[in-house]
Amino acid sequence: VASVLFVEDDLHIREAAVRALTEAGHAVRGVTSGAEALAAVVDWQPDVVVLDLGLPDFDGQQVLRMLRAVSAVPVIVATARDDDKEIVAAYDGGADDYVVKPYSGEHLAARVRAVLRRGAPGEVGVPVIEVGGLAIDRRGRVARLAGVELELSRLEFDLLAHLADRSPEVVSRRELLAEVWRQPHGGADKSIDVHLSWLRRKLGESAREPVYLHTVRGVGVKLVAPAGA
Ligand code: CA
Numbered sequence: 001v002a003s004v005l006f007v008e009d010d011l012h013i014r015e016a017a018v019r020a021l022t023e024a025g026h027a028v029r030g031v032t033s034g035a036e037a038l039a040a041v042v043d044w045q046p047d048v049v050v051l052d053l054g055l056p057d058f059d060g061q062q063v064l065r066m067l068r069a070v071s072a073v074p075v076i077v078a079t080a081r082d083d084d085k086e087i088v089a090a091y092d093g094g095a096d097d098y099v100v101k102p103y104s105g106e107h108l109a110a111r112v113r114a115v116l117r118r119g120a121p122g123e124v125g126v127p128v129i130e131v132g133g134l135a136i137d138r139r140g141r142v143a144r145l146a147g148v149e150l151e152l153s154r155l156e157f158d159l160l161a162h163l164a165d166r167s168p169e170v171v172s173r174r175e176l177l178a179e180v181w182r183q184p185h186g187g188a189d190k191s192i193d194v195h196l197s198w199l200r201r202k203l204g205e206s207a208r209e210p211v212y213l214h215t216v217r218g219v220g221v222k223l224v225a226p227a228g229a
Contacts, residue, residue, distance in 0.1 A: 004021050005040050007033075010052075014030045017078075020108060053080075064090065068093065075094065076108075077098045079100065082100045143157060151202065155195055159195055167223045168225075176220070177192070199213065
């Protein structure tokens with residue numbers, strides 16, 4: 001059971017998220033302001049914080065910086081603000097993930113799972129992610145398919161690991177640009193296609209006959225265990 005601190009002043013969003021995360025098996029505490037959030041991080045020491053940016057007392061970006069001064073807890077920023085400046089500021093301020101409203105309870109629960117899998121700095125998380133016959137060891141930066149080590153470039157490994165983290169969800173190109181390419185402003189769009197095709201080749205599949213890597217037209221790409229595996 002992971003403890004999740006949910007910081008959100010909107011009652012409906014808070015209730016829905018607390019319900020979804022509780023159903024996902026977490027111990028959840030909801031608070032409505034930046035001051036309460038900071039106090040709860042210190043007193044309660046949650047495993048994950050989900051932080052809204054539009055709070056009544058402090059701006060969420062400010063709360064994030066204050067929080068980072070006292071804790072290394074993973075922080076998922078969950079906000080209506082979707083412009084690149086805010087997203088970049090949040091990552092620079094120490095956010096581990098960024099979700100734009102509206103999001104579903106399932107989506108949020110998946111993000112929490114992914115952040116927990118990555119583990120807090122200095123903590124022992126679950127370093128090996130398995131999807132079907134694929135095993136991705138983040139710490140050792142090694143990926144194996146059916147026990148055979150894949151020869152991947154740094155970017156290919158990061159791409160595969162990110163898709164595995166989010167599996168079986170579809171990951172948007174925008175998210176890949178922001179989180180794997182670290183280019184929230186775009187510009188590496190072609191690079192995504194090129195690396196996906198190299199990755200496919202190394203996995204022994206093709207866009208026409210996908211096994212693990214599936215493109216969902218107009219949405220993004222997902223990594224899933226092959227049917228029947
Ligand atoms: Ca708000």
